[in-house]
Amino acid sequence: MIRSLPLVLLFACNMAVARGTYQEPADFIAETFDSAPPSPGIIWLRGDTRDTTTAILGHKYPSLRVRYWGDPQRSAWILEEIGKDQPITVGLVVSGGRLERIKVLVFRESRGWEVRHPFFTDQFRETGLTGDLDLDRDIDGISGATLSVRALKKLSRLALYLHTRIPEGDDTP
Amino acid sequence: MKHNVLSLSLAGLLLASTPLQAAEPGGSAPTVEELWKIIQQQQAEIEALKRQQQSTEQKVADVDEKAEAAVEAVEEGGTATASAGSWADRTTIGGYGEMHYNNIDSKEEIDFHRFVLYFGHEFTDRIRMVAEVELEHAVAGGDNDGEVELEQGYVEFDLNERHSAKAGVYLLPVGILNQTHEPPTFYGVERNPVEKNIIPTTWWAGGAEMVGEIAPGWSYNFGVHEGLEITSGNYAVRGGRQKSSEANADHLATTGRLRWTGIPGVEIAGSLQYQSDITQGNDSSADDAWLFETHTDIQRGPYGLRALYARWDLNGNGPEAVGADEQSGFYIEPSYKLTDTIGIFARYNQWDNQAGNGSDTRQRQYDVGVNYWPHPDVVLKADIQSQDNDGDQKNDNGFNLGVGFQF
Numbered sequence: 001m002i003r004s005l006p007l008v009l010l011f012a013c014n015m016a017v018a019r020g021t022y023q024e025p026a027d028f029i030a031e032t033f034d035s036a037p038p039s040p041g042i043i044w045l046r047g048d049t050r051d052t053t054t055a056i057l058g059h060k061y062p063s064l065r066v067r068y069w070g071d072p073q074r075s076a077w078i079l080e081e082i083g084k085d086q087p088i089t090v091g092l093v094v095s096g097g098r099l100e101r102i103k104v105l106v107f108r109e110s111r112g113w114e115v116r117h118p119f120f121t122d123q124f125r126e127t128g129l130t131g132d133l134d135l136d137r138d139i140d141g142i143s144g145a146t147l148s149v150r151a152l153k154k155l156s157r158l159a160l161y162l163h164t165r166i167p168e169g170d171d172t173p
Numbered sequence: 174m175k176h177n178v179l180s181l182s183l184a185g186l187l188l189a190s191t192p193l194q195a196a197e198p199g200g201s202a203p204t205v206e207e208l209w210k211i212i213q214q215q216q217a218e219i220e221a222l223k224r225q226q227q228s229t230e231q232k233v234a235d236v237d238e239k240a241e242a243a244v245e246a247v248e249e250g251g252t253a254t255a256s257a258g259s260w261a262d263r264t265t266i267g268g269y270g271e272m273h274y275n276n277i278d279s280k281e282e283i284d285f286h287r288f289v290l291y292f293g294h295e296f297t298d299r300i301r302m303v304a305e306v307e308l309e310h311a312v313a314g315g316d317n318d319g320e321v322e323l324e325q326g327y328v329e330f331d332l333n334e335r336h337s338a339k340a341g342v343y344l345l346p347v348g349i350l351n352q353t354h355e356p357p358t359f360y361g362v363e364r365n366p367v368e369k370n371i372i373p374t375t376w377w378a379g380g381a382e383m384v385g386e387i388a389p390g391w392s393y394n395f396g397v398h399e400g401l402e403i404t405s406g407n408y409a410v411r412g413g414r415q416k417s418s419e420a421n422a423d424h425l426a427t428t429g430r431l432r433w434t435g436i437p438g439v440e441i442a443g444s445l446q447y448q449s450d451i452t453q454g455n456d457s458s459a460d461d462a463w464l465f466e467t468h469t470d471i472q473r474g475p476y477g478l479r480a481l482y483a484r485w486d487l488n489g490n491g492p493e494a495v496g497a498d499e500q501s502g503f504y505i506e507p508s509y510k511l512t513d514t515i516g517i518f519a520r521y522n523q524w525d526n527q528a529g530n531g532s533d534t535r536q537r538q539y540d541v542g543v544n545y546w547p548h549p550d551v552v553l554k555a556d557i558q559s560q561d562n563d564g565d566q567k568n569d570n571g572f573n574l575g576v577g578f579q580f
Contacts, residue, residue, distance in 0.1 A: 020298075020334065064244050085265040085293045085301075110301060110329055110337065114434050117389045123437055140438030143470040144353055150549070 112148030277571030336385035356577020373411035390435025400426035408497035458491030477508035496530025533564030
């Protein structure tokens with residue numbers, strides 16, 4: 001009986017709070033634009049844009065369009081990519097063609113949650129794209145979180161690429 | 174604005190048509206009543222055109238709304254989570270496999286070493302199932318070498334944002350390879366002999382475990398599970414794995430791990446396990462046992478370094494008599510990625526499953542090799558191994574080739 005006590009204790013914990021939502025996407029956008037976010041614009045994933053998006057992710061983006069907030073100088077994005085089983089929701093800000101900020105907003109995977117911490121995401125600051133649409137600096141991974149790390153790298157490349165697709169003079173319709 | 178243009182156009186036509194009629198040869202100018210009638214008719218036409226235009230605009234708006242709804246429906250389908258998706262959306266299938274060609278002193282063979290199918294299913298956002306079924310050595314049953322094994326099969330419950338609990342068959346949190354061993358994730362065709370013979374990898378057990386994060390970069394595991402049941406006379410720990418197959422649970426084991434990943438590319442971890450009887454009471458000359466393991470796994474830019482030390486202490490006269498009261502080993506493995514797709518490594522391994530005796534039972538193995546990843550999930554491997562074993566133990570030298578994948 002005593003040997004079974006730890007098993008009983010493990011299941012005695014109360015299930016309380018759903019895990020994984022660290023910041024609501026709307027709050028991330030509001031924070032990015034000092035509580036005065038512009039109206040969202042839309043990038044339709046057609047033609048070359050769709051093909052390049054597919055090449056970056058290794059599969060089709062699960063949407064026909066991507067919303068953004070901002071303009072060709074500075075833009076904010078809410079993007080999703082599956083790590084192993086579940087989509088990771090990430091907020092990204094691109095400024096002058098480089099990542100200004102990346103933050104994991106919702107993490108639903110059962111492993112690899114370390115990617116949400118600033119000690120990992122800070123590596124992405126000031127990262128841009130090479131001509132081959134790769135990140136122009138090394139991002140060190142986290143042991144045991146390979147697929148989550150890979151998902152964030154892909155979304156960083158995608159945000160940097162989509163930023164270049166914002167029409168000039170289009171100040172968030 | 175469109176309405177105004179239309180009205181002006183019609184008024185212009187009206188004004189233009191009136192002088193024409195008046196100018197017709199032999200015609201007479203229309204009376205005021207006739208003009209009033211014409212104006213009323215044209216006004217009616219204007220109203221009809223307005224209604225038609227409004228109807229058209231409404232239809233366009235309706236089409237826009239339907240198109241928006243269709244796009245949103247497609248987008249929702251692509252980002253479904255456990256609480257919103259269909260059964261298929263909430264179910265994941267994956268796996269990995271590897272085939273080896275070994276040309277070493279002890280054997281020259283081709284072996285599809287393992288093929289593993291992974292299944293995951295989210296019952297809710299907080300409750301999920303994970304299972305892995307493994308086929309080893311391609312053919313199982315009868316006199317064949319292969320086995321079909323349930324390597325994982327557990328239900329996991331998220332208790333809150335930072336802690337979860339699982340119950341079922343799971344991989345024990347010991348070493349580098351025991352939990353993460355998909356072929357593209359490690360160097361060398363075969364898994365290293367230290368983790369294989371000392372930990373012993375791959376090691377799974379039935380029980381329950383808490384997993385969570387106690388501070389940024391700090392995570393823990395703590396579980397109670399079936400223990401080893403060592404029956405062989407040399408007390409080698411690898412032979413004691415019960416694999417949750419009607420496992421003797423008379424003496425459970427407890428395993429804990431503390432892990433730090435506070436710097437990107439750096440992992441440092443330590444595990445401790447205690448079991449009150451390593452033979453499940455079958456051998457009165459054997460008693461309790463402790464396992465201590467620690468390792469680091471570093472990958473900074475192109476530079477990599479793995480190092481691991483593990484040691485068992487088995488109490489009792491039986492293990493002590495054959496020197497198995499201490500079983501220990503370590504390895505160190507530097508690596509370097511020449512490009513994103515090619516990496517080279519070297520490894521020094523040393524282990525001894527009878528380190529407690531005075532005999533020469535220590536084994537050493539040197540490995541050098543290369544990994545080539547044509548895709549992040551596909552790897553081709555080649556390595557050379559050279560042993561320098563103590564005493565009269567035979568060395569097992571040669572080379573290995575392998576191909577592996579994960580999906």
